[in-house]
Amino acid sequence: RWIFTTGTSDSVNVLFELDNRGKRSLAIDVSRDEGRQLLVELIEDADVFLTNMRPQWLEKCRIDYDTLAAEFPRLVYASITGYGNNGEQRDRQSYDIGGFWARSGLAYAHTVEGQAPPTLRGACGDHTTGITLTAGVAAALFERERTGRGQHVTTSLLRSGMYVLGQDITMSLRLGGSLPMGGAREDAGNPMMNSYCDRDGKWFWLLGLQPDRMWPSAVRAVDRPEWLDDERFSSLPARRQHAPELVRLLDEIFATKTREEWAEIFTREDVWWEPVMSPHEVVADPQVEAAGAFIQAPAGDGVATMLNSPIDFSDSSVEHALPCPQLGAHTDEVLLERGYDWERIVELKVAGIVL
Structure with missing residues (x-):
């Protein structure tokens, strides 16, 4: 604390x-009979019971879903685990950097090849998983209005992390392949969707997700009209093939002005972008x-x-x-x-x- x-x-x-x-x-010691009975009294008029304890402990204290649902059929029982309620590892201990970040594939997907995996900021996975469970609880309460019965709503750090990484997981499931590991920005497959640095060391991100549509605006912003007809950069496949060269050229150009100066130019030329900002x-x-x-x-x-x-x-x-x-x-x-x-x-x- x-x-x-x-x-x-x-x-x-x-x-x-x-x-x-x-x-x-x-604060109640529910591992003791008197404490458990006190908790049960509190649950009598509750809509939702929420827990992040492991299944084996809940069963030991007789406050698992099956036990409480038998006594309180209208109760919505909401639980978060590290790795799910079933399987050999259902009681495996975890924090969000374990189940959400490392085990889900997220850390791997954000690792630049040849470098160590990046660290997750504290509670990112906790908050994401908590919001996920909140949505499930709301749905279960709505369903109870129709049926009169509660149910067990559950999610895990692992499952929420996998859903955040849904594009990569789906690629593996449906196409038998995967997207590449996090690459160096110099090798960006789409240099229009990449980070760049200004004269003062401040970073910003170009948001050219539709690169061919947005390329002319970027060309106007950096004052390189000849790039529109340059075979190296005139199409997305060409820009991908020559990405290191294009990123190097853009780095040189963006380093000539401040981020504030580029903001005015980007607004004028309708370039989509956002600053990379510190918490302050x-x-x-x-x-x-x-x-x-x-x-x-x-x-x-x-x-x-x-x-x-x-x-x-x-x-x-x-x-x-x-x-x-x-x-x-x-x-x-x-x-x-x-x-x-x-x-x-x-x-x-x-x-x-x-x-």
């Missing part, structure tokens, strides 16, 4: 805060602010600017009423709501059933 803290007296882990604000925290540049981007990326959320005794979820609603209001809790911060509150008196709560704490 105290890694990446704010440095203040409350020592808030800002990364933990991102994923846990707005929640209440009740992102949070200062006016478009990011206009897109609703930030919220004022509770933090300690005040409020702070935080990253918003990536989903907006036109009519439904979203309140950010609770700061990120400490472990077990709401145990007393929740148990009192459930009708427990202080004497019983103290007994549970002394016995180590709750925190």
